[in-house]
Amino acid sequence: MPEATVILTAVLIQRALTRIAHEIAERNENAAEVVLVGIPLLGDHLATRLGKILSEIWGEPVPVGVLDVTLHRDDLDQRSAPEVHATDITFDISGKTVVLVDDVLYTGRTIRAAMDALNDFGRPRKIQLAVLIDRGHRELPIKADFVGKNVPTAHGERIALMLTETGVKEDEVVLVKKKI
Amino acid sequence: MDWRTADRRPQFPKVWNMSWNKKHLLDIESLTVEEINTVLDTARGFKAVGERAIKKVPALRGKTVINLFVEPSTRTRISFELAAQRLSADLVNFGVEASSFKKGETLKDTARNLEALNADMIIIRHSASGAPHFLSRVLNASVINAGDGAHEHPTQALLDLFTIREKKGRIAGLNVTILGDILYSRVARSNIWALTKLGAKVTLCGPATLVPKMFERMGCRVTYNVEEAIRDADIINLLRIQHERQRKAMFPSIGEYTQMFGLNKARLEKTRPDALIMHPGPINRGVEIDSEIADCSRSVILEQVTNGLAVRMAVLYLVNGGKNP
Numbered sequence: 001m002p003e004a005t006v007i008l009t010a011v012l013i014q015r016a017l018t019r020i021a022h023e024i025a026e027r028n029e030n031a032a033e034v035v036l037v038g039i040p041l042l043g044d045h046l047a048t049r050l051g052k053i054l055s056e057i058w059g060e061p062v063p064v065g066v067l068d069v070t071l072h073r074d075d076l077d078q079r080s081a082p083e084v085h086a087t088d089i090t091f092d093i094s095g096k097t098v099v100l101v102d103d104v105l106y107t108g109r110t111i112r113a114a115m116d117a118l119n120d121f122g123r124p125r126k127i128q129l130a131v132l133i134d135r136g137h138r139e140l141p142i143k144a145d146f147v148g149k150n151v152p153t154a155h156g157e158r159i160a161l162m163l164t165e166t167g168v169k170e171d172e173v174v175l176v177k178k179k180i
Numbered sequence: 181m182d183w184r185t186a187d188r189r190p191q192f193p194k195v196w197n198m199s200w201n202k203k204h205l206l207d208i209e210s211l212t213v214e215e216i217n218t219v220l221d222t223a224r225g226f227k228a229v230g231e232r233a234i235k236k237v238p239a240l241r242g243k244t245v246i247n248l249f250v251e252p253s254t255r256t257r258i259s260f261e262l263a264a265q266r267l268s269a270d271l272v273n274f275g276v277e278a279s280s281f282k283k284g285e286t287l288k289d290t291a292r293n294l295e296a297l298n299a300d301m302i303i304i305r306h307s308a309s310g311a312p313h314f315l316s317r318v319l320n321a322s323v324i325n326a327g328d329g330a331h332e333h334p335t336q337a338l339l340d341l342f343t344i345r346e347k348k349g350r351i352a353g354l355n356v357t358i359l360g361d362i363l364y365s366r367v368a369r370s371n372i373w374a375l376t377k378l379g380a381k382v383t384l385c386g387p388a389t390l391v392p393k394m395f396e397r398m399g400c401r402v403t404y405n406v407e408e409a410i411r412d413a414d415i416i417n418l419l420r421i422q423h424e425r426q427r428k429a430m431f432p433s434i435g436e437y438t439q440m441f442g443l444n445k446a447r448l449e450k451t452r453p454d455a456l457i458m459h460p461g462p463i464n465r466g467v468e469i470d471s472e473i474a475d476c477s478r479s480v481i482l483e484q485v486t487n488g489l490a491v492r493m494a495v496l497y498l499v500n501g502g503k504n505p
Contacts, residue, residue, distance in 0.1 A: 068225065071237035071267075071497075080201050081501030084225030084494075120234040 007151055007159070008173035013132070016148035017046065020130050021053035023146050028097055031058040033125070035093060037065045038101040039114055040085040045165040046132060047101035065089035067100075067121075072113035087117075094122035099146075103161045105131040108142035133159055133173060154178060203502040204316045204323045205495050207332040208373040216374060219494050220342050226497070227490035229266065239497055240267035243300040247273045248291065249326070250281065250306045255461055255485070256326050256335070260303050263492035269301075291315050301496065304328070322499045330364050335495060336460050337370035339488040341378065343480055344415055346487070347456055352379030357409050359441060360419035360468055363390045363430075367460045368419060372398050385409035386419075386441055389430040406441050410451050417458040418443060418468050434467055444470045448478075456480050 008016065028034045036054070038047025044066040051064040068085040076082075100114050115127060130146035135153040151159065156178035162168040199214035200222075208216070229237055245264040249257050257273065264271040280290050291302060301322040304312050309329035316323040327333040345351055356375050362368045362384050372395070375382050382400040384391050396402055403409045410416050421437060431437050443457065457469070457479045465471040474481060 070225075071229070071239040076239055076501065079501060080503065081222075081498045084222050084497070086225060087228055116238070120232060120237075 003177040004160075004174045005177070006172060007133070007175050008149060008171075010171040013148070013171045013173065016132060017049055018053055020146045020148060021050050021057060024050070024054060024099055024128075024130065025057045027128070027145070031060060031062070033095070033097050034099060035063040035065065035091060035096050036099050036101055037067045037089065037093075037114075037118070039110060040066060040068055042161055042163060042166070043100075043102035045163050046103060046130075048165075050099075050101060050130065063091040065091065065093075067114055067117055069110055069113035069117050072117045074109060074113065089121050092122055093118065093124050095125050097126040097128060098124040099128045099130050101130050103131065104133045104135055104159050105129070105142075105144050105147075106135050106137055108138045108140035111142050112140050132161065135159055149173075151175065200498045201502050203499060204312070205334055205499055206312050206316060206323065206325050208334045208337050208370045208377075209332070211334075211374075211377070213377055216338070216341065216377060219338050219491065219498065220345060222494035222498060223338075223342050223487070223490045226493040227487065229493070230486070230490060236266050236268060238268045240264070240269035240500055243267075243269040243500065244298060245269045245271045245301045245303065245496070246294050246299045247271060247326075248294065248302050248304045249273070249275050250287065250304070250311070251327070252276055253305055253327070256305065256333075256488075259485070259488045260324075260326060260335075260492050260496075263489055263496055264301075266489075267493055267496055269496070272299075287311060287315070288318055291319055295319050295321050301499065322502070324495060324499065327366055330366050330369070332370045332373075333366040333460075334370050335488065335492055336367045337374040338495070339484055339491040340371055340417065340458060340460070341374050342487045342491050343458065343484050344380075344456075346483075347480060348414060351375065354380045354414040355383065355412050356380045356415040356417060357383045357385060357413040358417045358419065359385045359406065359409065359443070361390045361421050361430075362386055362395060362419070363392060364422050365419050369398075371417065372400055376400070383409050383413070387431045387437065407447065407450060410443075410447065410455070413451060413455050415456050415458060416443065416451065417460075418463075419460065420462065420464060421468060438467055442466075442468055442470065443473055445472065448473055454478075458484060461485070 036047045036051050038044030047064050051062045054062045066088040068087045070082050070084050128145040131144045132148040134144055134147045134150045158176045160174050160176060162172045164171055200218045229235060247257055247260055261271055299321050303324045303326050304315060305326040306328050309331035311328050312323050312325035325334055358368050372382055376399040384395050384400050384402050385406055388404055391402055393402055459481045463469055463474055
């Protein structure tokens, strides 16, 4: 069995999200212009959590949407067709600052697809990126604006994020080492 | 630690739960329950795409799709055409009027010529049963069956299932009655395969000449009493009387058919109040269905059309990723 190391515990995940929310609030002066958009399968849950914290900071509700990027991926030809998830953006993003939320930033290709997909819903004034984990190994010129934790990794390793929303008992982020 | 079961993140395809690796969609008979459900789940995402202001996604950008309709069709052809376009594929229509058929070219040669133009997918409708299966053996392109003879019409069955599941929340355990011309109907055959695989109870009804008892071997109940057939139905699926496919008269007259088997207000009153009425179209108002009923709130005929587009997008998307023969 591969070796797994805990990177973030439930308390640390919550602390990181609270810090990211404060950083978003600090960077964006006008609360009315900010919307959060999470990328499934886990970014949408993180976006909902961030939205809750931000609403408390600002004292007004922050719109939270879900954006599935599957149909905008650049590797659809190289694999069997990946699962298509629901997209749910019920507000207008034109002229807004959209904060994309994802769990792990790796090659950057998901974020490229997300920026492409967002165009179909309007023209945001700005797009910012918030991720819980940045594990490096970018293949595109993409950088996160808000990062929960930087984790140096090797290519064969994987990062597994567990959130109570998906049915596990406790939040946790683990790094699974390469099999030898 | 249960990280293996909890981790479903997109970077790791091996833990994904997608059950589709077929290169072609030839029939329902050879599909597994998981594959059928994968199409239905995928179609849900595509239905939402059709409701957006910008109804186009780049999933099949650069792909060439050919609509090879060797038998006339308008709605299925247009549905596939829009499906391909909404996925950003390039599409060419090749119809029965095309000169090559009139000049005597064989289906195989026509299809290989189309493939020589680097077509990635060929959607075929043909009056001969098995024509798509034949093409799938001689071509490298993906082949999608848009109706072959009286054999199968898989996308119609899939869109019917999608509509039922959306409306009723499930398929297993439902009573589905298919009423009309079963013998000549590829829609009926595909629906019977699909519904029985997913656990619905299928009843067939119509004139004895068009609903032979042999269909009981496909796991259906056959009855010739229309009132009894529709009394406990959750779904009533009406099929068109296909004049063009009948070589000789299978019932005395259209008027008699309407009187014996047509769905009218009096018959509808004796069904469950939540029974839905479906029809693959085009409907013959006043023949198999009363005009009034076709437009009533229990009719989901137009929703079937909307769902058909989403299901066909899902099929094109899934076969594009399929690799095995």
